[in-house]
Amino acid sequence: MQAFLTGAGPAVIGAIAGSAIPLAMALQHAWQFAVLALVALWLLAARKGVVSALVGAGVLGVTAAMAGWAVS
Numbered sequence: 756m757q758a759f760l761t762g763a764g765p766a767v768i769g770a771i772a773g774s775a776i777p778l779a780m781a782l783q784h785a786w787q788f789a790v791l792a793l794v795a796l797w798l799l800a801a802r803k804g805v806v807s808a809l810v811g812a813g814v815l816g817v818t819a820a821m822a823g824w825a826v827s
Contacts, residue, residue: 784825790815 782788794812797803 786819786824790819 779788779791782791790812793815794808797808797811798805
């Protein structure tokens, strides 16, 4: 079990990077890059959970949409 968990860590990091790079390339507005950067810093520097990062990104996105910023 320990060997599996040791190998699963790098695989998960690769899977996350594999999905984050196309996501970043599809962004169209500057505020979207800012949200992505803030969430990345939250995950890497603050060492907080993924759920809190997703909720925070969602709140920032909804706030931007309600403020009238371009969403799509």
